[in-house]
Amino acid sequence: xxxxxxxxxxxxxxxxxxxxxxxxxxxxxxxxxxxxxxxxxxxxxxxxxxxxxxxxxxxxxxxxxxxxxxxxxxxxxxxxxxxxxxxxxxxxxxxxxxxxxxxxxxxxxxxxxxxxxxxxxxxxxxxxxxxxxxxxxxxxxxxxxxxxxxxxxxxxxxxxxxxxxxxxxxxxxxxxxxxxxxxxxxxxxxxxxxxxxxxxxxxxxxxxxxxxxxxxxxxxxxxxxxxxxxxxxxxxxxxxxxxxxxxxxxxxxxxxxxxxxxxxxxxxxxxxxxxxxxxxxxxxxxxxxxxx
Amino acid sequence: xxxxxxxxxxxxxxxxxxxxxxxxxxxxxxxxxxxxxxxxxxxxxxxxxxxxxxxxxxxxxxxxxxxxxxxxxxxxxxxxxxxxxxxxxxxxxxxxxxxxxxxxxxxxxxxxxxxxxxxxxxxxxxxxxxxxxxxxxxxxxxxxxxxxxxxxxxxxxxxxxxxxxxxxxxxxxxxxxxxxxxxxxxxxxxxxxxxxxxxxxxxxxxxxxxxxxxxxxxxxxxxxxxxxxxxxxxxxxxxxxxxxxxxxxxxxxxxxxxxxxxxxxxxxxxxxxxxxxxxxxxxxxxxxxxxxxxxxxxxxxxxxxxxxxxxxxxxxxxxxxxxxxxxxxxxxxxxxxxxxxxxxxxxxxxxxxxxxxxxxxxxxxxxxxxxxx
Numbered sequence: 001x002x003x004x005x006x007x008x009x010x011x012x013x014x015x016x017x018x019x020x021x022x023x024x025x026x027x028x029x030x031x032x033x034x035x036x037x038x039x040x041x042x043x044x045x046x047x048x049x050x051x052x053x054x055x056x057x058x059x060x061x062x063x064x065x066x067x068x069x070x071x072x073x074x075x076x077x078x079x080x081x082x083x084x085x086x087x088x089x090x091x092x093x094x095x096x097x098x099x100x101x102x103x104x105x106x107x108x109x110x111x112x113x114x115x116x117x118x119x120x121x122x123x124x125x126x127x128x129x130x131x132x133x134x135x136x137x138x139x140x141x142x143x144x145x146x147x148x149x150x151x152x153x154x155x156x157x158x159x160x161x162x163x164x165x166x167x168x169x170x171x172x173x174x175x176x177x178x179x180x181x182x183x184x185x186x187x188x189x190x191x192x193x194x195x196x197x198x199x200x201x202x203x204x205x206x207x208x209x210x211x212x213x214x215x216x217x218x219x220x221x222x223x224x225x226x227x228x229x230x231x232x233x234x235x236x237x238x239x240x241x242x243x244x245x246x247x248x249x250x251x252x253x254x255x256x257x258x259x260x261x262x263x264x265x266x267x268x269x270x271x272x273x274x275x276x277x278x279x280x281x282x283x284x285x286x287x288x289x290x291x292x
Numbered sequence: 293x294x295x296x297x298x299x300x301x302x303x304x305x306x307x308x309x310x311x312x313x314x315x316x317x318x319x320x321x322x323x324x325x326x327x328x329x330x331x332x333x334x335x336x337x338x339x340x341x342x343x344x345x346x347x348x349x350x351x352x353x354x355x356x357x358x359x360x361x362x363x364x365x366x367x368x369x370x371x372x373x374x375x376x377x378x379x380x381x382x383x384x385x386x387x388x389x390x391x392x393x394x395x396x397x398x399x400x401x402x403x404x405x406x407x408x409x410x411x412x413x414x415x416x417x418x419x420x421x422x423x424x425x426x427x428x429x430x431x432x433x434x435x436x437x438x439x440x441x442x443x444x445x446x447x448x449x450x451x452x453x454x455x456x457x458x459x460x461x462x463x464x465x466x467x468x469x470x471x472x473x474x475x476x477x478x479x480x481x482x483x484x485x486x487x488x489x490x491x492x493x494x495x496x497x498x499x500x501x502x503x504x505x506x507x508x509x510x511x512x513x514x515x516x517x518x519x520x521x522x523x524x525x526x527x528x529x530x531x532x533x534x535x536x537x538x539x540x541x542x543x544x545x546x547x548x549x550x551x552x553x554x555x556x557x558x559x560x561x562x563x564x565x566x567x568x569x570x571x572x573x574x575x576x577x578x579x580x581x582x583x584x585x586x587x588x589x590x591x592x593x594x595x596x597x598x599x600x601x602x603x604x605x606x607x608x609x610x611x612x613x614x615x616x617x618x619x620x621x622x623x624x625x626x627x628x629x630x631x632x633x634x635x636x637x638x639x640x641x642x643x644x645x646x647x648x649x650x651x652x653x654x655x656x657x658x659x660x661x662x663x664x665x
Contacts, residue, residue, distance in 0.1 A: 191351055192386035195373040196449070197403030206399070210390045 165233030181215030300365030335510035379450030534581035564600035
């Protein structure tokens with residue numbers, strides 16, 4: 001069959017045409033998403049080769065190594081920081097999203113400002129934080145010059161610095177989905193609530209907040225997931241003592257050349273992300289069935 | 293001070309003005325709605341009717357020195373909507389999409405801290421009022437309801453608080469014709485049985501005529517005319533009211549002669565009689581509005597002596613079912629529409645064909661003299 005005849009036959013059948021349109025994406029995902037995860041899973045149950053790489057010996061050793069107070073501590077710290085980052089982004093981002101959704105004239109400009117940091121590389125932005133936070137940085141220089149402190153504050157290489165970096169890096173990912181859900185909110189719902197007796201905070205609690213929950217959840221996932229896997233902020237702003245799981249994983253692949261252990265860590269991290277997401281998706285599906 | 297007398301209007305606007313930037317949305321509007329009345333604000337979009345309703349609800353406040361909004365005789369300019377004792381039904385229904393029907397209706401009760409055990413009973417009563425079976429609909433989400441059902445939920449949600457005044461902003465606009473007519477009668481019946489004052493915004497003149505005790509016809513931020521449906525339909529005072537409510541032929545001429553029972557008005561080579569009216573000044577233009585159904589057609593020379601007549605030719609005959617419209621082009625310009633009852637075009641067709649010479653006639657008392665706008 002000639003190529004032209006094949007195309008004609010595919011176009012003639014809606015099902016074949018659909019499959020043909022979906023095929024490139026599916027193949028792409030299989031090759032570059034499913035396959036790497038399978039490889040990772042495979043490596044995580046193998047042994048480290050003498051000169052790096054892996055040796056095809058089936059073992060649960062990597063996962064046993066993982067159950068070590070050191071690694072579990074780092075994993076716990078990573079989760080706690082990511083949760084803290086998500087909470088901070090939510091507290092800071094919700095009012096901003098609310099203000100942008102309410103702004104009539106400046107809305108586009110404000111949205112542009114929220115997205116603006118994405119125009120610069122994440123790495124560069126984290127470096128910029130160093131210039132802000134270090135002993136001779138902008139903040140300390142200003143505080144010293146104003147005579148508020150007489151010795152530079154230790155800001156860099158602290159948990160605070162890491163958290164600041166994480167929040168700074170991921171805040172827009174919280175603002176945008178919340179903004180989207182608030183922007184769609186019909187003003188007449190608020191008016192209806194008001195005429196039914198709901199004062200300011202009650203209107204927020206009973207109407208605005210529940211209706212913006214999809215945005216809150218999406219924003220939380222969008223900040224929580226990348227901050228779990230991040231390693232740049234903790235590396236640049238936290239120094240050696242504030243390692244996150246991402247740093248350990250990176251280390252296994254680049255310095256320690258222990259691919260199996262790195263794979264096992266990555267896999268556990270993935271599960272940590274996957275479980276809350278799946279729980280949320282299930283909940284949302286049942287919710288949607290209710291509202292349809 | 294004694295408590296407000298029973299006679300004070302349910303809602304009263306006194307010289308109320310509201311501007312948005314440079315535009316006056318409501319311009320020195322004064323009106324009084326009697327307790328229990330079904331009162332409509334009628335006008336085309338942008339006439340200020342919705343803003344007027346929102347001023348009563350409290351979503352808008354009059355300009356500084358922009359007059360007073362009173363409810364039951366009390367000035368409420370500074371009160372928030374929840375302190376005004378009004379209920380409102382919104383154009384888009386504004387049902388809370390995340391709450392089921394029961395919780396939508398219960399919302400106001402919860403906000404007013406009605407004791408929990410009382411809530412189900414009151415919700416059921418409100419749903420019964422609007423003929424929504426509580427057991428069947430209570431647990432449904434708004435998205436699962438038809439337009440008419442949502443409308444009923446919105447009504448129940450407003451009525452459950454037993455407001456003295458119910459404000460309705462084009463509540464039937466999104467419904468199909470048949471349902472709309474049904475709901476019109478139902479709303480009217482609710483107004484009568486509950487004794488609640490209804491203030492109803494609509495752009496649909498027929499709807500306003502069907503339901504209202506009185507209508508305020510609005511145009512360009514002002515009240516153009518206020519009266520009963522019969523008054524605004526049969527005695528429109530301006531060309532706007534005459535053409536917005538139903539159809540009207542506008543005929544103008546010059547007052548040339550005062551007679552014992554009125555004026556003689558000249559229009560080109562033709563003359564006709566107009567009853568006495570304070571707006572008519574000798575030598576000045578006289579504008580008349582005449583309903584198509586109050587006009588008649590005659591062959592030239594057959595017009596009865598007591599009728600006025602303007603000669604022309606038939607432009608078109610339009611079949612509408614219940615009525616037939618005959619458009620006549622007058623000699624010297626202008627087109628009039630005459631409505632005749634359809635008595636069966638198959639058996640008894642109207643005797644008019646295109647280009648027939650014709651005289652459009654009416655009785656002098658069947659015209660309305662319009663005031664200049």
